[in-house]
Amino acid sequence: MTVSLWPRGPGSSPRIEEGVCALVFFLLLHNVDAGVQIESQQRDFFVIEGRNFTIAADINITQGDTIASAFWAKKNGERQRIVDCFPDQVETASYSRYTGRGWCAMQADSITLTLTKLTPKDSGDYELKITLNSGEIGTVHFTGKLYVPVFNVTIVPHSEKTDRQTKLILKCKVSAGTDPIFKWTASDKTIARSSKYVMSADLSVLTILELESSDCHVYTCIVKNDVNVEKKLFNVSESEDVPFCREHLYAHVLL
Structure with missing residues (x-):
């Protein structure tokens, strides 16, 4: 029973020439359960005030298992939930300051987080947690660094x-x-x-x-x-x- 997550690419962030910083992901993939196999790759992305970003991960689940639940969270000393994710649905965040500007989209083989109207407080560590119906868990961590214009x-x-x-x-x-x-x-x-x-x-x-x-x-x-x-x-x-x-x-x- 395995869950694998890895970066899909630069996501759907607008290009720099359009006034938006190019997005580079920081995904640190690690095992939480002995039965979960996850590849590791380290990257980071930049948080630009007032801009938006989308981070995406591909999901590979062993045949016969399915996702029970998933959520994105911000880690500032303690975990702060951003948005819950459900298969084939787009859910608006309903937690704290992310209400109305955070979305999760989940497909059969992918999951994304979109945040709009970024603020300096959006820099820091993030976590995606996926729980399978079998009870096994997969997580992915990434980091947003504040990028300040000249x-x-x-x-x-x-x-x-x-x-x-x-x-x-x-x-x-x-x-x-x-x-x-x-x-x-x-x-x-x-x-x-x-x-x-x-x-x-x-x-x-x-x-x-x-x-x-x-x-x-x-x-x-x-x-x-x-x-x-x-x-x-x-x-x-x-x-x-x-x-x-x-x-x-x-x-x-x-x-």
């Missing part, structure tokens, strides 16, 4: 004068964002590491060595992750924090 990009400038040379440091910062990726451009042209341009390991800090008048233009910090892209422009010539460029700008105007 938010509030700023550039903090700092210039240093040594001897007759000026060094400009531009620090790009974000208030929030999961796995931010940084990129710099100068007048819309991508900046690469060189003897002129020094960057931090994560590319968030750009240092311009031996600042010249030709370097006094607009720099852009572009920050992105799997959810969105944000950018911030910094005009060196108009910044009071870089007197070198302002002096050259005014000198050019006077000429």
Whole structure:
């Protein structure tokens, strides 16, 4: 008598380009009863506030047995039931804060959970529990990680004068964002590491060595992750924090 569960694929979550994070599952399949054989695979999925997701699992039951009951639950220290599942039915969740936004759909060989209008509290550990009419039990665990869009990009400038040379440091910062990726451009042209341009390991800090008048233009910090892209422009010539460029700008105007 066996029950096997494994991920069916990315589910029915919308694609990233439509504003929804691509879903990657975290399914940890393990035995609860000696007669239940379940394959193991570890994945995780991201929870994006305001979005929806669907997680699916295929069911393989030994011929002659059937599912008596199943349910999805959230585990935050203690199990919090989300929705009960019944064969060939779609049931709306009737438990706590999941009322009206959680659904379970069960077919002969599959079972899914859909949650809508996600909140940060929806991140954490989940469990699907299936009980057969024979009394044997199968479970599957998965984890939702909160994925935060890039938010509030700023550039903090700092210039240093040594001897007759000026060094400009531009620090790009974000208030929030999961796995931010940084990129710099100068007048819309991508900046690469060189003897002129020094960057931090994560590319968030750009240092311009031996600042010249030709370097006094607009720099852009572009920050992105799997959810969105944000950018911030910094005009060196108009910044009071870089007197070198302002002096050259005014000198050019006077000429």
